[in-house]
Ligand SMILES: Nc1ncnc2c1ncn2[C@@H]1O[C@H](COP(=O)(O)OP(=O)(O)OP(=O)(O)O)[C@@H](O)[C@H]1O
């Protein structure tokens with residue numbers, strides 16, 4: 001079997017005295033699409049933030065595409081191949097949409113402005129908003145902003161994408177336009193971990209589901225079995241709650 | 246601007262009105278007499294020293310402030326600590342004692358390290374003003390930068406920017422608008438505090454006024470003019486800063 005793209009072993013994370021992640025083990029294979037769910041405060045965000053070094057971990061190892069995450073330098077190297085999309089978009093408000101997209105390629109990758117703009121436009125096409133290139137982020141709707149954020153990540157041509165509840169801050173009518181873009185990416189074979197409570201999306205896009213509670217991975221399995229035959233009571237309970245809505 | 250013009254005119258009007266009273270001796274600075282002209286020229290001659298002193302001290306303070314502020318925002322306690330200590334320590338020292346210490350004491354300290362440089366009044370005042378003010382500029386930077394949401398830094402990191410690039414292209418352009426107004430206030434503070442340089446013999450506005458008082462025995466008139474000199478200087482700075490803010494505001498909304 002090929003070496004996993006992301007390999008997490010016995011990961012422990014504390015916030016002061018609070019034990020936020022408890023002995024997490026996780027392998028993500030190339031091209032695998034994983035959806036993480038679980039109640040609020042269960043450590044989903046903390047887990048994916050640890051994977052690209054936005055949070056430091058206290059025990060265990062994280063290896064991403066062969067690089068051991070140990071310090072800021074290795075975190076920087078890992079982020080070069082890992083894109084991330086946040087719940088709050090985090091676009092740069094003082095820059096135009098186009099400048100939001102070209103900043104990384106020009107400054108971190110040394111592309112010329114022309115090359116970076118060409119790349120930016122191609123990804124804006126892909127998220128279906130090329131006509132917004134010269135606006136400021138605040139002039140766009142939430143759904144459009146989140147698609148820009150996805151395009152901004154894609155401009156770095158990552159091998160892995162991390163999504164932290166990408167649609168939780170959106171009005172209901174804008175959720176699907178963002179999820180469609182992510183489904184497209186999934187269909188193109190992008191390796192991804194997505195934290196979300198959108199179970200319809202999970203069924204459509206995920207190969208494997210992970211259920212977390214109290215900082216632990218309680219249950220993980222192929223999407224079909226996860227939904228149709230959950231093994232643990234906690235997971236059953238969570239699914240029945242969330243599917244009722 | 247209108248308000249400040251009126252203010253200046255009022256101040257001048259009060260002084261001019263008093264000139265009819267017998268107790269006032271405006272002749273010391275009467276531009277129609279040779280003596281008056283010489284005195285005015287002598288007093289105004291302090292402008293250059295006050296301005297250059299303030300500008301250099303402010304530039305140094307802004308630089309030192311940044312060097313102190315950046316580690317002060319680290320998540321690592323041990324990186325943060327020296328910066329916190331510097332700010333608390335420097336803020337606690339009154340300006341005048343620090344000025345004496347730098348002017349009379351620092352050369353002795355340096356000599357014990359084998360460095361023999363004499364610190365003249367100009368540089369003694371600059372060093373003191375810059376250090377004393379840097380604790381405040383550091384705090385201005387810190388609050389300005391920390392007011393930019395954490396998500397901005399994280400987003401910049403995830404698109405591969407280094408710390409320096411993140412600061413330069415993402416954080417500082419957003420923070421500058423919040424930093425500039427308090428920084429300008431700090432500059433006005435430096436201009437006013439530069440008057441202390443007179444006690445170590447720096448020939449700036451206040452020192453010259455003092456010297457003239459000693460020879461002419463007309464403190465009221467001379468110090469009135471001195472206050473007017475500072476007023477004009479500070480109002481000019483406020484005016485410039487407001488213009489700058491407006492220009493940046495226009496840039497932002499474009
Ligand atoms: N910076 C922090 N300092 C202290 N505690 C934190 C910090 N970040 C997260 N926590 C705590 O760690 C726990 C896990 O948080 P995390 O954000 O990973 O949960 P989550 O599963 O993403 O929840 P949600 O669905 O609400 O986003 C929570 O109890 C949270 O309060």
Ligand SMILES: [Mg+2]
Pocket residue numbers: 044045046164165
């Ligand atoms: Mg979360």
